[in-house]
Amino acid sequence: MKTFDLFLVPSPPAAIDGEALRRKLADSPWLRQDRSDPTQLVYHNVDNSVRFFILLDPTLLESSVEKDPEDDNLDAPVVSTSVLPAQNEIEESSVPLPGEDEPDLVIDTPTVTINIPLFQPSEVAREAIDFLLSLSTAAKLDAIDPQEAGVGGGEAGRYDAVELFDSWIRAQKSIFLELEGKLDFVRWSDERSRNFFGYASSCSGLREKYRDEGLAVVPVQPASYNDDVLSLCVWRSDVPAVIPLTDLVLLERVRQKRTFFGTKKVTEELLIPGDKLWKILSPFAQVIDEPAPMLVFREAALPPSQVTNDLAELKGEAAAAARRTEFDGVIDFDLPTAVPEQEADLEG
Numbered sequence: 001m002k003t004f005d006l007f008l009v010p011s012p013p014a015a016i017d018g019e020a021l022r023r024k025l026a027d028s029p030w031l032r033q034d035r036s037d038p039t040q041l042v043y044h045n046v047d048n049s050v051r052f053f054i055l056l057d058p059t060l061l062e063s064s065v066e067k068d069p070e071d072d073n074l075d076a077p078v079v080s081t082s083v084l085p086a087q088n089e090i091e092e093s094s095v096p097l098p099g100e101d102e103p104d105l106v107i108d109t110p111t112v113t114i115n116i117p118l119f120q121p122s123e124v125a126r127e128a129i130d131f132l133l134s135l136s137t138a139a140k141l142d143a144i145d146p147q148e149a150g151v152g153g154g155e156a157g158r159y160d161a162v163e164l165f166d167s168w169i170r171a172q173k174s175i176f177l178e179l180e181g182k183l184d185f186v187r188w189s190d191e192r193s194r195n196f197f198g199y200a201s202s203c204s205g206l207r208e209k210y211r212d213e214g215l216a217v218v219p220v221q222p223a224s225y226n227d228d229v230l231s232l233c234v235w236r237s238d239v240p241a242v243i244p245l246t247d248l249v250l251l252e253r254v255r256q257k258r259t260f261f262g263t264k265k266v267t268e269e270l271l272i273p274g275d276k277l278w279k280i281l282s283p284f285a286q287v288i289d290e291p292a293p294m295l296v297f298r299e300a301a302l303p304p305s306q307v308t309n310d311l312a313e314l315k316g317e318a319a320a321a322a323r324r325t326e327f328d329g330v331i332d333f334d335l336p337t338a339v340p341e342q343e344a345d346l347e348g
Contacts, residue, residue: 002175003053004118004125004168006132007110008141009156016111018060021139028131043131048200049222049327052128055113111141118172119185120327123197125168129161147171169333176335185329186229192247193332196220196231198292199244206242215296216241223248224325232322235277236267237311240300243281245293246274250319253311270316280310 010016025031025041031054034040041054112135116128136143142156149170151163176183188196199220206217218241223232230247238254249272257266278295284304286296299307 002118003115004171005146006114006116006129006164007144007146008112008114008132008136008139009110009144011140011142011156016060016141017139021060021111021135021141024135024138043128045127045200047203047219048123048127048197050124050127051326052117052124053115055110055115057109057111060111110144111139116168117328118168118175119183119329119331121188121193121197121330121332122165123193124327125165126161129164129168132164133161149174172331173336181336185331185335188229188330188332190332192231195245195292196222198290199294202291210242210296213298214240215298218243220244220246222325222327222330223322225322229325229327229330230322231274233274237303238265238300240298241296243277243285243295243297245278245295248272248322249274249277250322251277251311251314251316253314255312269319270314271319271321272314272316276314280307280314 028043030043030045032042032044034042039056039058041056042051043054044051112132114128114132116125132143135141136158143159143164144154144156145151145159145164145167146154147167147170150167151159203217203219210217216239218233218235220231220233222229225232225248231244232248232250233244233246234250234252235241235243236252236254243249251270251272253268253270255266255268256263281295281297284297284299284307286298288294288296303311
């Protein structure tokens with residue numbers, strides 16, 4: 001599947017502020033450099049699983065972002081499905097044929113190219129576009145939307161986030177119609193998407209807020225389950241924590257087991273519906289509704305007897321019933337409900 005690409009290019013007659021661009025890239029905690037291609041950066045927000053790729057003009061690579069030797073996932077080559085033309089195609093297309101006018105401005109390689117995934121939740125595109133525009137502002141660069149129905153007709157300019165997001169939506173509707181609706185996807189409700197990304201966006205602030213109390217902030221993640229993609233979190237029952245309301249919870253249930261020498265802690269994993277855990281803990285926890293439903297459960301080390309008993313009685317599935325996954329094919333927006341039929345031939 002092609003990506004939705006956006007370019008950043010110099011804004012004539014201003015020169016590129018390369019130092020400002022490098023600083024902005026280095027400030028992001030989510031950027032890593034691909035070992036197989038130093039011109040490609042991987043943006044991966046571990047709080048909300050948003051992931052996309054950024055391509056840089058090689059001349060800007062003076063320590064833009066340091067490689068992360070601990071990230072094993074970056075050892076494998078990254079496959080990009082960008083619609084950015086190959087370098088030789090760009091160069092050849094910029095040479096005028098006899099009788100043609102010289103182009104006003106030839107851009108061999110965009111300063112920045114961002115590859116935004118298609119057919120993923122809206123927040124993926126919004127976060128990618130916001131990041132792109134922050135680079136545009138910092139380095140005084142113009143944006144180009146090269147899509148057929150893109151913003152500005154392919155001309156460089158300053159476009160806002162709403163315009164670019166709407167173009168992302170249009171691109172997917174166009175592809176959907178081209179494929180005559182033959183596209184498998186998982187449709188998340190507005191509520192599920194809001195709960196997932198609303199909680200994820202608050203994780204950084206929650207970690208800061210509850211650091212002195214020693215509370216863990218349980219991350220949320222997408223998981224494949226029975227041919228569906230649901231929200232999931234993992235909670236260990238003896239850890240005081242902030243716990244989101246998710247479709248599924250991988251519960252690491254800690255129990256005291258008698259042995260010849262006394263007792264020892266035993267941990268068993270089971271997969272349960274998130275609302276079951278919510279019903280057990282909510283009477284003894286602080287309930288927060290905004291920006292998403294979550295519980296602050298402080299008594300995990302010495303839980304009330306009712307919580308202990310209810311957790312002990314829970315029945316669930318094996319942990320392997322759900323698997324960590326990506327957002328490919330998960331959408332939270334509407335696509336055309338039917339492919340327009342060709343008008344009937346009224347002649348004859």
